Structures are given as C-alpha cells and as structure tokens.
Amino acid sequence: MARKQREFRILGMTPSEIVREFFSSGTGKVAAALFIVLIVVSVYALVTLPPNFARVWNNPKYWQLNPQYAPPAWIDSIMGPVYSPQIYVNDYTFTVQHQDGVTYITVTFNVNYEYDKPWNEIFIVINNPAIYSMSQPPVVSITIYRPDGSKITLGPLPINTRVTTLGVSPEVVSQVNLFYSEEYHISDVVPTGSSATPYLFYTVDDGKLVPLKGPYRFTMVFYVFSQNSSVINRKDLEIVLQGQIYGLMGTDNEGHDLWLGLLAGFPIDLAVGLLSALIIVVIAVIIGIVAGFYSGLIDEALMRLTDFVILLPAFPLLIVFSVLFGWSIWDAVIFLAIVSWGASARIIRAMIMQIRNAQYIESAVIAGASRMWILRNHILPQIIPFILYLLVTNVPGAILTLSSINFLGLAGSDTQHGVHYSTTPMSLAH
C-alpha cells in the first residue's frame, strides 16, 4: 500500500496508464495527432508572426508589394523556370558622391532573367518619412543594361512617397515605347493602363515579343538636392521585383500572403477548439456525475434537461442569433459549446451508473466509505480517460463547425481558416 502511494498519480491513475488507455484506440491516435500538429503550428505561428498580425492583415499597405492572385512559388520547381519569383534585392552596391551641393547616390545590382513570364513591377521603397514632405524631392534615373548589349534609360522620376512604382509612371511608359520604336520599329508596345516593367525584359523576334533571357544590370542614380544628404541611405532603401509567384500558398486579390494567413489562423483555431471543448467537457462531467450519482428526482430532472439539449436545433438558433445580434466568432463558440454537451453527459452518467452498481462499490459503501471517497477512488479514475478523449476529439470538431459558420458568412473574423479556404479556390474557379 505504502509503495503505491509514492507513485505520481492523477486521480488514481499513473500518467502512463492514461496515455496508454488513450492511444490504444484508432480515433484517439488520429485526434491526438491532429491536436499535436495544431499545437506545434500554433506555437510556431505565435513565435514567427508579429503580435498584432490581425491589424497587419487588414493594412493593405503592408501587402502592396506582393503580386495579386499569384500562385505558390513552388510551381516553378514543377514546371521549370516559367514565372519570375518575388525578389528583394539585397546585394547592391551603394556609393555616395557630393558635387556642387548635390548628392549623387549610385546603386547598382544584377539580376538574371531566365523565365518566360517577367517581373510585374519594380518598386523602389524608401523607409524614411523625411522624404515624403520635401520641397524639392530627390529624383532617380535608371539605366538598364540588357543581355543583348542594348540599354534602356528611364527617368528621372521624383521620389516623394514611400513606394515608387516604376512601370506605371507615364514618363517610363513613353520611354519604353520609344526604346521599342527605335530598336525594333514597333510603336506602342505597352498597352494603355499596363505597367511598362515587363517590357524591359522582352525583345522582338520575327515581329513578335519574346522574353530576352540573360543577365541584366541595373544602375540607379539618385539625385538629392537638399543639404540633408542622408535622406536616402542604405538602411532605408529597399528594391523589390514583384514576381508572378509568391510564397508557399500564393496570394489573394489584396496580395495577402495566404501562408501567413493560414498560419495566423492556427492559434485562433486552437483557442476556439480548446475553449469549446473545455466548456463542453466541464458541463458534461458535472451534469453526468451529479445525475449518475444522485438517483431519483435530481437525476430525472437532469436527464430531461439533457434530452432537451440534445434535441435543441443549435445550428439554426446560432444563425438567427448571429444575424440578430452580430455575434463574433467567440460568441458563436460559447453558444455552440453551451448547447453541445448533451450526448457526452449522457454517456458519463451511464458510465457512473454502471460503476456505482458494481459489487466493489457496494462493499465499499457497507464498509462505510463516503460518497466523495467513492467518487475520488473508484469513479473518477474510470472516467478520466473518457474525459481526455472528449477533450481531444472535441477540439477538431469545434474547429470544423466554426469553419462552416465562417463559410456561411456568419461571425466574421479576419484570420480564420474558413475565410481562407473560401476565398482562394473560389477566386480561381471563377
């Protein structure tokens, strides 16, 4: 007896007994595996994503450099180099010269173009607010040395916002058109309303536009006219080539990185699932134990209540309340949990009734054991595995239900899985 007491036990069971009990069932294995994946990804998401990700998600500026409706980046590794990837240019040279009160900053970098579909756009980003309100903003002029020996000169363009979009400036469009009419005698290559950037990477073969593959050299010269010559510095400068493919899962119509969205959904999913499962299990265990333990009127009343809750059409009620009161996802979780404990409570009650009528309980009662003692020593140890099972199986269930609710257009939340699954493939389908 004394030896047994020394072991660590949760409600009469060693942890290994609980674990063995649970993992022996096939459903338990699947549910537990899902659960573990959910926890691991959630922790990863919480660590890697910024804490205010929901706000970041809704800020279109954060995503403006990304392509829209882009397929995932890995399709190039299947189809060969077809789509240009998103490139953040890091290895550029940065030299500063002063002359006659004007600062010349020369930035050069090389890119190797080996794809069929060129970059959509080139962004020059200056993360220095001082530049946005200068009376005489800096200007940039760009020279592109192409693999066939030709060169295109663009600009000068004023730099007075955080993001300068190269290809949409009318000046650049006309310069690219001019280049094509001089070199290849084709006029107006850039369709009106389109960016000129992709045409930097084309040549003309047999009267048709074809990709010109090979190394490109970019030289950007920034002219800063102010005394404050450090408004453009290495730290604040970003050059981004917007690709046609992006990330692990591609992007949506606003350039959102869907992989990040999915990732951000995991902690919310986990919290939703856990909260719902906890509420269900706590109510079910309390009702089940009370009903199973006290027979007679209390049991009868509780079982009527349980029957009622089981029969209650929770989903339509949820819809009507969500619509009437504008419920959030959390209201919906709590409501669904509060009306979903019926079946579990019934099973727990049945288990307890069975245990209570066993021979050894009778002998314990005769020997003078109190109800609490029997509950702690005989009943709880036997229902603990079931409670664990309920907890783990209810988490994925709650998540699935909530994704359905979300999909129906109820209880909106920005980074919940329903939204993502719903927007991506549907937008492809139409």
Place this chain on the structure above:
Amino acid sequence: MGMALLEVRNARLYYATTKGIVKAVDNVSFELNEGETLAVVGESGSGKSTLAKLLVRVWERNVTLVDGEVYLDGKEILHIPEEEFRKEIRWKKIAMVPQASMNALNPVIKIGDQMIEPLLLQGTNKDEALKMAMDALESVGLPRDLVNRYPHQLSGGMKQRVIIAMSIMAHPKVVILDEPTSALDVITQANIMNLLKKLKWEYKLSYIFVTHDLALASELADSIAIMYAGKMVEIGGAEDIYGNPSHPYTQA
C-alpha cells in the same frame, strides 16, 4: 458393437493472449456412448467451456491452434469443411445450451420465430414448425402461447427452458449443457435438473454436462470427467469419482 457415439482423441485448442499462449484444452480424450451422460467438472478457467465450444466448433477470434480428432458415429467432424459441419452436424446432431442462456435469445425477435428458424431454413412449412415449437415448449413445461412473446417478457428460468426446448426440437444425438443452471435460483435449478432427467429418458439423449458443481454433476451423470488446467485429469464412473477420488483437485 461397442463403438462410442462420440469419441474425442487428443483434442487441443490454444488461445493467444497478451500474456502468451493459453492451452485451454490440452490433449483431451474421452468417449461418450449413446444415452449416456458425461459430466465435465472443473473450476472456472479449467477449459471445460472451451471444450464445449470445441465440440460445436464455435470459438473466439484469437485461437491459434485447433488439433486432434472428434468422431461422431465414427465420422471425423473436427476437420470437415465449416459449411458441411454447419449443415450436417451443428444443432442437428450436436446441440448446445450455452452458459449465458439469459442473453442467448435475440431481444427483438419473438420466441416462436427464434425457435423455428432452423426448421424454416431446412424448408419445413411455417405452421408445422410453429406446432413443433409449441409441442417442444409444452414438453419443457411452458405454455404454448409463449411463441408470441419476446424474451424480455420471460423470467430467467423460462428462458432456460425455452433454450432447452429449442435444443430438443432438432432431435440431436448429443446435447452439450454448459452450466445450464448457474445463473438460476435453487428451486429453478432443481426444476431444470428434473426436466433434463425427464428429457433424457424421453428422447434418449446423450448429455455432456459441463459444470463446476460436483454434487450437481453426480445427480445427472453416468460418468464424470475432471478437468484441470486444460487437461482431463480424471475420468470414471460417477460413483467411483464421487466416492473415491484420486486426483488432488477432486479430493479437495
């Protein structure tokens, strides 16, 4: 001519469990003559019920070995195809009253329908079969209109009688009684024992009576076999065993 009705030679049946191989029936041999009753006595776990299951070839999934020979009327029946055994032997020649006969009746089918099922499958017409069922019920001391009842409307003793009635309906040669009275109160137990004696004379039945109760066994048996740990440790005439036991288990 001296040939036994049922002859079991070196029967073995092993189970695989998490704790290893269990030799539930280990090298058991015995003979049973026509009209004779053999009581198989042993404590629980001695393999006596498994022996009963072996004879009707209905065993659990985790069986690893079934071996030996069982002759009925001189014909080997342990290794004939399952379908042949089912059609020719099971119930028609060897019937069995199972241990948990309280739950042996299908709760959602009427007693009468359950009784006549084997007959209907053999092509007997329904009215005739029902009449036979009623006769059988009468011969075990139950009212004829019981055919229209459901099992939950019957007491434990009545259910046991229904099952005995079912077993004699097929006119089998051997009836295996697996603890037929263990779940019943003393008076019902005595009634059932008297019924079994009566039927034995009436239908010239041979019983294999599996029980843990030596006193009860001696009431019905011509010879008694004692089983211990899967082996048949002693076999002999009822008087011999009861009066002059040789194995330590029997002595105890």
Place this chain on the structure above:
Amino acid sequence: MGLARTLAVRAATLVVLLFIVLFVISFALAGPASKILKDEIMMETKSIIRQLMLHGHYNSTQIQQLQTQIVTELENAYGLNKPPAIRTLYIMYNMIVFNWGYAYFPSEYGNVGGGKVVDIILSALPGTILLDTFGILLSAFIGIEIGLRSALKYGSKSDRAVMYYAALSNGIPQWWLGIVMLLVFSFYLAQIHSPIYFPTGGIISPRYYELWLTDPIKVFAIPQAALDLLWHLILPLVTVLIINIGGWAYFARTVVLNISQEDFVTFAKIKGLPEGHVVNRYILRPAAPSILTSVFITIPFIIFGGFLVTEMVFHWWGLGYVYNIAIVQSPTPDLPVVVALTYASTLLYIVIIFIMEIVYIMLDPRLRE
C-alpha cells in the same frame, strides 16, 4: 396504454421544444432586435417610394406624407407599435400560421410569387430534399454496408483501410471538399476541354429554372430536364457521399463489433444458422434501434454542419443556399427569411425526430410497453 403514454410524452416534449425555440426567436426579434426590423422597414419604404416616384407624379410633400403613412402601416403590420410582450406573441402567431412576410431577395435568384418568404422557402425545399435527404439515406446505406463488411473482416487490411478513410473523412470539412471537386471536375476539366465536365454550380440549367421553381415534379417528366438535374446533382452528391460514408462506416462497424460479442449471436451460430442469416437477423436487426438513436442525435449536425454549406458551395437552390443569400444580404441581413428558415427547419427537424421515435419504438419490442 404504456405505448400511447410514451409516445404522448415524446410528442409533448417535442412540441414544448418547438414552442421554446419559437418563443426565443420571437422574443429576440421583438425585443433586442427590433432596431434591425425598423431599419428594414425604412428600407422597404424607401424602395416602395422609389417605385412610386418612378411611376407616378407626386410632389415632395405628398411623398413625405406617403412615406410616413407606409412606415406607420408597416410598423403596425410588424406590430412595432405594441409593447414587446404583445409583439412576441404576435410574431409567434404569425410564425405558426405561416404568415412569414416578404423577402428582399434580389430577382436574380428567381423571385417567385412576389417575394413571399413562404414561397421562397417552398421553392427551396425540393432541392434540399433531393440533395440532403437522398444524400443522407444513400450515404447511410452505403456506409453501414461498408462498416458491416469491415467488422466481419475485423483486423484485415480492408478493415484498416476503411478505418483510416473514416478518420480522414471525419477531419475534412464538407464545403472544402466541395470546392476541390468544383475546381477539379468543373474548372480543370473544362480548361483541358474534356468532353465530360460538370457545371460550376446551380441546381439545373437556366432554361429549366422557371419550371423547377414552380413545379419541380414536372422536371422529372421531361427526360432532358431530369438528366440536366442529374448532371448538376452529381458533384454535390459525390461530395456529400465521400464525406459522410466514412462516419457511417465507422459507426456501423463499432455497433456490429459490439453486438457480435453478444451471447445471442454466438448462440445463433451454435444453432447452425448460415452466416448471412446471423448477420441480418442477429446483428443488424438488434443494432437497428441504436443505429437510429445515433441517426437522430447526429442528423442536425450532418444537415446544419455540412449539407447547408455544401448547398452554398454548389449554388444548389436549397434551404442552406437560401440561408446564405439571406445572411450575406447587404446592407442588412434578410431578416424575415432568416427567421422563417430557422423556424421552418426547426419544425422540419422536430417532425423528423418524431417519425424516428415512432420507428424506434416499432423496432425495439422492449420499449413497446
């Protein structure tokens, strides 16, 4: 007598349940949600006024007068001028007598019968019955059959395969699979110019739409129309089947495994009954009541958790799709439709439950007295 009493108690419980749901909805509508109702009345009034301005010649004071008059009339019609308690009862009464008001459905969804909510719901009912009822029954039938075979081959490779499939299908949302099916069998197949591809949604081609909404029975009389319906039905039905069969199989397998350990099954084998007979009469027949119990506990989850959303994915003109259109209706949700649908589905659900209770009692003799 006992049987009648049991049934009466169940019927009473269900009616009480229906009334409580009705009361809760009506109370919510009459009290906290009356502001939404007022907004909707204003909207309705404005649209009527706009119509009047288009067709008649009124000056601004007349319009103003008309507007006040219409608002008052509508408020009276909705009972907004009465205290909340009276209003609750009034709404309840209107619900019960199927006076469900008018919907703001845009006409592109086939506004039959002048937009009466009852008509819209009635027009959506055949679609729901076709996909949901048929889908549930077919998946239950196939699933139970698979589960049974799986249980009889306990531990075999096929048994394990069925179990993994069941676990997997349990974890996939029905609407997600629906989208994938659309993507593959409608979008991609059409892209590669496959001779066989499926529609991107809808219940039937536009030329039969009118007929389906007004007289769905007639559609089955025209072979082309029936085929067209079938062509639209295949993708949603297959989606529903793939997801639901697994659950049924798992459930049936568990029940069969439990029951085959019962003594009466062993005894049936000892009696020499053939295996098919044992399975049908000694395993499936006694299992029927517990299978049914499970059906009616899970049916709301199956319908509301999966089928309604599936209808939406496939733009299948059923109650779920109507629900969705009503919910996402801008600027405010189409309240009369949402409320009426909730009441209608509760009513439908309670009728189904009661039928199942009766079947349950018929199946299990132990409950008959």
